[in-house]
Amino acid sequence: MKKIRVSLGERSYSILVGRGAVARLPGVIKEMKFTGPVIFITDRNVLTRTAPLIPPIVRKLSNEVYRVIVPPSELSKSVAIYQDIVQKIAKKTRMHRPLIVALGGGVVGDLAGFVAATYRRGVPFIQVPTTLLAMVDSAIGGKVGVDLPEAKNLIGAFKQPRVVLMDPDFLSTLPARQLRNGLAEIIKYGIASNRTFFDYLDANVKKVLSRDKKVLEKVICECAAIKAGIVKDDEFDQKDIRIVLNFGHTLGHAIEAASKYSDDFNHGESVAIGMVMAGEIALRLEMFKADDLDRIKCLVRNAGLRFVARNVPFKEVVNAFLHDKKFTAGSNRFVLPVRIGSVKVVENIPEFLVKSVIRQYVK
Numbered sequence: 001m002k003k004i005r006v007s008l009g010e011r012s013y014s015i016l017v018g019r020g021a022v023a024r025l026p027g028v029i030k031e032m033k034f035t036g037p038v039i040f041i042t043d044r045n046v047l048t049r050t051a052p053l054i055p056p057i058v059r060k061l062s063n064e065v066y067r068v069i070v071p072p073s074e075l076s077k078s079v080a081i082y083q084d085i086v087q088k089i090a091k092k093t094r095m096h097r098p099l100i101v102a103l104g105g106g107v108v109g110d111l112a113g114f115v116a117a118t119y120r121r122g123v124p125f126i127q128v129p130t131t132l133l134a135m136v137d138s139a140i141g142g143k144v145g146v147d148l149p150e151a152k153n154l155i156g157a158f159k160q161p162r163v164v165l166m167d168p169d170f171l172s173t174l175p176a177r178q179l180r181n182g183l184a185e186i187i188k189y190g191i192a193s194n195r196t197f198f199d200y201l202d203a204n205v206k207k208v209l210s211r212d213k214k215v216l217e218k219v220i221c222e223c224a225a226i227k228a229g230i231v232k233d234d235e236f237d238q239k240d241i242r243i244v245l246n247f248g249h250t251l252g253h254a255i256e257a258a259s260k261y262s263d264d265f266n267h268g269e270s271v272a273i274g275m276v277m278a279g280e281i282a283l284r285l286e287m288f289k290a291d292d293l294d295r296i297k298c299l300v301r302n303a304g305l306r307f308v309a310r311n312v313p314f315k316e317v318v319n320a321f322l323h324d325k326k327f328t329a330g331s332n333r334f335v336l337p338v339r340i341g342s343v344k345v346v347e348n349i350p351e352f353l354v355k356s357v358i359r360q361y362v363k
């Protein structure tokens with residue numbers, strides 16, 4: 001079992017990565033000396049697909065155990081579902097302070113984490129991510145929250161978990177499209193902060209797609225370590241350090257928003273295109289080499305992702321970009337690559353340049 005430490009003073013915690021990690025849950029709860037009720041928050045897909053893994057673990061717990069099941073959809077990150085969950089918890093636990101366990105992808109993690117951050121002014125929380133995206137990204141770093149109709153993640157908090165248990169065995173039931181969704185974020189880490197890791201991905205991307213357990217474990221550990229390193233220096237996202245994780249996200253979000261968060265583009269698919277567009281902007285600003293941009297395109301393609309967005313109106317993407325929250329008072333901020341493995345924040349990129357790049361990659 002690999003252990004990665006997220007060093008945040010009294011909020012420090014470990015990420016355990018390896019087959020059988022989820023079976024450590026009873027031991028972890030015992031070590032915490034937590035004797036109150038344990039609430040598993042999960043979604044219906046996770047419940048059915050991971051059915052054989054969980055009951056033996058629950059049987060080993062001497063705590064009262066309850067589960068709350070939400071629909072498997074981004075729509076579950078809503079104020080209505082949040083309220084429904086806390087009311088159910090209050091009823092089930094008769095006001096005893098519970099421990100919340102998020103068992104699922106990023107939707108469940110963000111929602112359950114927000115419940116843990118706010119219910120009775122905060123209760124302990126454990127993340128058990130079951131998607132590749134949640135393992136490499138959302139389960140680390142403590143950003144939790146729900147969506148509003150106006151925008152995603154508009155209500156939220158920082159709530160660090162006590163421990164994160166990452167078990168690659170969960171990934172055997174994950175649909176291939178969800179695997180690629182996580183792979184886009186993985187490629188992001190390579191470009192944004194580690195060239196050696198990018199080279200490793202270049203050589204092993206097919207093994208990730210075929211779910212080679214050893215390669216998956218290595219990739220999850222690398223990403224978790226990169227994110228833990230960034231989060232420890234900028235826990236509350238106030239120092240322009242955590243922002244590097246937004247590489248590919250400015251125009252990626254614009255594609256997601258322009259396609260109305262429909263099934264046409266999931267987050268990773270949008271970010272893949274957003275990363276190539278950020279590379280193109282950097283190339284045109286003469287701060288990035290054409291060979292490096294070609295390597296990114298090649299890896300994106302080999303990961304089964306596209307770098308051209310089809311069937312989404314150019315105008316809608318531009319509008320979404322202009323309305324993005326990072327676009328304030330006439331200026332804009334992009335995370336752009338300098339070379340593979342290094343990015344920097346660049347402000348005030350001429351609008352005609354951004355539009356021209358969108359025109360090139362949105363057909």
Ligand SMILES: NC(=O)c1ccc[n+]([C@@H]2O[C@H](COP(=O)([O-])OP(=O)(O)OC[C@H]3O[C@@H](n4cnc5c(N)ncnc54)[C@H](O)[C@@H]3O)[C@@H](O)[C@H]2O)c1
Pocket residue numbers: 043044045046049050072073074077104105106107108110130131132133134137138139140141142143144152153170171172173174175178181
């Ligand atoms: N907090 C953060 O820092 C952060 C970072 C990135 C993304 N996010 C959030 O994460 C969310 C996306 O997360 P996601 O991509 O994991 O999506 P998700 O949670 O919707 O999961 C994707 C799909 O996979 C299913 N699933 C989950 N585990 C499975 C398994 N083991 N086998 C089979 N199916 C399984 C789910 O039921 C769902 O249908 C978004 O809401 C996004 O805003 C948060």
Ligand SMILES: [Zn+2]
Pocket residue numbers: 185249267271
């Ligand atoms: Zn992302």
